[in-house]
Amino acid sequence: MDAIGTNGADRKRKKIFWLIAGVAVLAATFFVLRPDVRSVKGTVVRVDPATRRATLEIVDPRGGNAFEITGSIPPECEILIDEQKASLEDIRIGDFARVKGRLYWDKSVIAQRVRVERTKPASGRS
Amino acid sequence: MQTHSDHSSADAPMPLPPKRRSLGLAVGLLIAVAAIAAALLTNRRSTPSIALTTGPMVQQVTSEGFLLTWRVAPAEPLTLRVVSANGDAIGDIRVDREQDRWSATVSGLQPETRYRYSLTRGDATQANEQPLGRGSTRTAPAAPGSFKLLAFGDSGSGDTVQYSLAKVMAAQSPDLIVHTGDLIYPDGARGDYASKFFRPYAAMLATVPFYPSVGNHDYQTEAAAPMFEEFVLPRNGPKGQTPERHYWFDYGCARFISIDTDLGLHDLQDQVAPWLDETLTAAGDLWKICFFHHPVVTNGKTYEPTFRVIQSLVPVMERRGVALVLNGHNHMYERSHPIRGGAIVPAGEGIVYVVTGAGGDELYAERTEASPLIAFHDARQHSFTVIDVAPGAMHLQQINDQGRPIDEYDLRSHGLTAPGGATAPPPPPAAVLPAEGDRSGRGERVPREARP
Numbered sequence: 001m002d003a004i005g006t007n008g009a010d011r012k013r014k015k016i017f018w019l020i021a022g023v024a025v026l027a028a029t030f031f032v033l034r035p036d037v038r039s040v041k042g043t044v045v046r047v048d049p050a051t052r053r054a055t056l057e058i059v060d061p062r063g064g065n066a067f068e069i070t071g072s073i074p075p076e077c078e079i080l081i082d083e084q085k086a087s088l089e090d091i092r093i094g095d096f097a098r099v100k101g102r103l104y105w106d107k108s109v110i111a112q113r114v115r116v117e118r119t120k121p122a123s124g125r126s
Numbered sequence: 127m128q129t130h131s132d133h134s135s136a137d138a139p140m141p142l143p144p145k146r147r148s149l150g151l152a153v154g155l156l157i158a159v160a161a162i163a164a165a166l167l168t169n170r171r172s173t174p175s176i177a178l179t180t181g182p183m184v185q186q187v188t189s190e191g192f193l194l195t196w197r198v199a200p201a202e203p204l205t206l207r208v209v210s211a212n213g214d215a216i217g218d219i220r221v222d223r224e225q226d227r228w229s230a231t232v233s234g235l236q237p238e239t240r241y242r243y244s245l246t247r248g249d250a251t252q253a254n255e256q257p258l259g260r261g262s263t264r265t266a267p268a269a270p271g272s273f274k275l276l277a278f279g280d281s282g283s284g285d286t287v288q289y290s291l292a293k294v295m296a297a298q299s300p301d302l303i304v305h306t307g308d309l310i311y312p313d314g315a316r317g318d319y320a321s322k323f324f325r326p327y328a329a330m331l332a333t334v335p336f337y338p339s340v341g342n343h344d345y346q347t348e349a350a351a352p353m354f355e356e357f358v359l360p361r362n363g364p365k366g367q368t369p370e371r372h373y374w375f376d377y378g379c380a381r382f383i384s385i386d387t388d389l390g391l392h393d394l395q396d397q398v399a400p401w402l403d404e405t406l407t408a409a410g411d412l413w414k415i416c417f418f419h420h421p422v423v424t425n426g427k428t429y430e431p432t433f434r435v436i437q438s439l440v441p442v443m444e445r446r447g448v449a450l451v452l453n454g455h456n457h458m459y460e461r462s463h464p465i466r467g468g469a470i471v472p473a474g475e476g477i478v479y480v481v482t483g484a485g486g487d488e489l490y491a492e493r494t495e496a497s498p499l500i501a502f503h504d505a506r507q508h509s510f511t512v513i514d515v516a517p518g519a520m521h522l523q524q525i526n527d528q529g530r531p532i533d534e535y536d537l538r539s540h541g542l543t544a545p546g547g548a549t550a551p552p553p554p555p556a557a558v559l560p561a562e563g564d565r566s567g568r569g570e571r572v573p574r575e576a577r578p
Contacts, residue, residue, distance in 0.1 A: 043391050045433040055433045057391055063313075065345040065388035070430060093437055094391065 035102035035110075040069070044095045044116075049088050054111075056099060071101055071109030081116040091116055176200060180227075180324050182245060182259040185358050186375070187302065187335040189237035189266045191218075195229045195358055196245060196259060204258065206230045208243045216241065229358050237268040261332030264301065270379035270412065270517045274299070276334075277417065278485035278510035279306030279341070279454025282322040287527070288486030291508050292326040294529045298512050302377055303334055304384070306454035307341025307419030309353060311487055314344035316352040323356075326486075340371065340386040341419040341454060350386075359384075364401030372398060374405050379517040380413035381405070387420040387435050394438035402439060406446035413515060416443060417452040423465060423479040425497035426456030426505075428490045443477060449537055450513075450520065454483035457490040458505035459524050461535060465499060474538050480522070482511040502533045 045068060046055035055070040073079070079086050081095075091097070095118060101111040181196030198204060208216040218234035235241060241264075244257035267273060276298055281288055295303075310318045324331065338357060344350045354370050363372035367386075374383040383405055385398060406414055420432035422440060432455075443451065444466055464476030483490075485508070492505045507526045514521040524533040 043434075045391050045437060055430075057434050059390065060342075060345075063342070063346040063388075064349055065342050066390040066434065067342065068430070068433060094395075 033105045035104045037100065037112075038103050039098065039100045041096070041098040044091055044093055044097050046070070047088065047091050047093065052088060054088070054091065056097060069109060071099070071111050073111045073114065077111045078113040079116075080114070082118055083115075086116070176202065176247060176258065178245070178259045180320070180356070181331070182243070182261055183324075183331040183356075184261070184263045184333060184335050185229075185337075186360065187263060187266050187377075189268045189271075191231065191233035191235050192241075192263050192265065192335070193229055193231050193358055194243065195227060195356075197226050198228065198258065201226055202247070204228070204245045204247060206232075206243060206245055208232050208241050210236075210239065210241055225355075227355065235265050237265050238271060240264045259332070263333050263335075266301070267378045269376065272514070272516040273301040273378040273380075275380075275415075275513040275515055276300035276303045276510060277306065277452045277480075277482050277513070278303075279419065279452075280308040280457050280483040281305070281486035282308060282310040282318070282343075283487040284311070284318065284322040284326075285486075287508055288322070289326045291486055291510065291527050292330070294525065294527055295327075295510055296329045297529065298525065300330075300334055300512065303330065303336045304382060304417045304452065305336065305338040305485075306417055306452050306482060307339045308343045308454060308483075308487070309338055309341065311343055313346035314341075314350055314352055315347050316355070319352065319356055337375070337382065337384060337417075339384040339418050340388055342388055345388045350388075362405075364397045366397050367393075372401070376409075376412065378515065380415055380515055381409040383414070383416045385416065385418040385439065387418045387432065387439075391434040391438060394434055399438050399442050403442045403446060406442070406448065409446075413450070413517075413520065414443075414446065414448045415450045415452065416448055419454050421453040421455050421460075421479070421481050421483075422451060423462040423497075423499050424453070424456050424460055424481050425493050425500050425503065426458060426460075426481070426490055427493050429456050440477075448477050451477055451479045452511070453479065453481050454485070456481050457483045457487055458492060458503065459484050459509050459511075459533070460503040461501050461522075461524070461533060462499050463501045470499065478535070478537060480511060482509070482524070484509045502535075504532055507532070 040056065040058055042056040042058040044054060045057045048054065052073050052075070053070055054073055055068050057066050057068050059065070060067055073088055079088060079091070081090055091114070095116045098115045098117070099111050100113045101109050103109055176198060179197045179199045181194070183195045184192055185195060186193040194206065196204075203221070206219055206221065208219060210216065216232060216235065219230055219232050221228060221230045232241075232243075240262055242260070242262040244260040246257045276295060278295070281291075310322050327336070330336070337359070338353060340350045340353060344353050349368075350371075354368070357370070359370040360373040360375050361369040362374060363369060371386045372384060374381060376382075383402065385402070387394070389398065418435070420435055421429065422431055422435055424431055458481060460481040462479040463470040464473050464478055465471065466476035470476070484505075489505055489508065492503060504524070509524050509526045509532060512523045512525055518539045520537040522533075522535045522537065523531045526532050
């Protein structure tokens, strides 16, 4: 008589099943939680060198209104101002910046590269 | 031979004679038909073929008059009658039409006086015409009179919470209402104004002026165009900006300034801040109260303090003696300590920031770590702000959905004005911003560089 769970082949099948299920769960978790690489551009509205955090004002493409996102700028983040290497302390409020970074599942942002473009005033602008 | 006649059976009970049964049915049927016909005829006479689709809504109340708006379908001119308490008719009424929205400007009134109004069809001679809309409103007190203000934001969910909170608000009998934005969820659409604004607040709108500011959700439909179609707001905002997007008005002993903070840093700095500076300077000794959507001081988990506002507008507000700022965006209630230069200062020497975003939509969570800048906060229940404003003192209460106060605070005369009436010296050139994670309130100094 082959009772369920007592047969060796059944135990082996159960193990394989749970192994596959575990791998599937891990893979799903990885895909859900893995950071998403994003690029945004906007106006710098806050820079805090002490905590290495900055806030960028971005225009919502749907409504055209402004909203802000704050992220961390780790020491290894590449910072360029007009294509010249620069430091976090060199970034000014009002600068236009393009930021590439990772967006994590908890909505935290870590910048990988910040490129600041210091525009000249348009003609006729007071 | 068996017959089928009932009368021939000696065992079955005797039923009603068929003639009586038929007669009863006929009489009953006649009565029913008569009743239905009467009801239809009566209904036909009393059901109006015309009705207000929005309003009446009171707006722009001053000490000498008010403005009333409405929409009517089918669109036709209506007669507005305004009478004083002793029944005297008011003659200074000008009616305008902008597409399908009608507005009537009533002037030549006395301050702090209640007037009744009614909207009817036909000309003024048909005095017994059933009004399509009616209400009453009280003109503003002459400066520097006292009044009761009601403020709330983030309301337009259209659900039972909003409707029941609206009833509690109406019971407060305010003199005017300011809204801190997000009037209509999810995206400020025209079709949502009936169920998410006009119906829940109908009783208040017919008697009390309502001043909105633009929220990020309102902005999603044509940069809040539907809002400007519904309201008639003062057109005294900064040049280069859409009229009514920013405006100011005086009421009693206070000047109110509404700002659309959905704009970016450069627009706020270049266009709004200079206008704000002028408007606040011209306010003299009036209380200065600013209301806009995005918060300056908040500990909400969903939205941080709004740094473009901190950079562009806060220095102006501090320099010109703003006493109170009303915000929304985070769906909760928060009241800050008096703040100046990013730090807590004694009462009367700084601005008190109130987030009153618990006005009807779902509530938001707060951060687990408390902020030393926040004196009181409540994110567990819906609420709104009621302020008794008098020259020299404001008494603030935050009222919950049961009508009970959950917070009370007194603001005294602002101490920023030096003896003799001169304004206080400007704050230090570097604005101190709260650093992320630094909850001491001291923050880090971020030099405010000159723009290229």
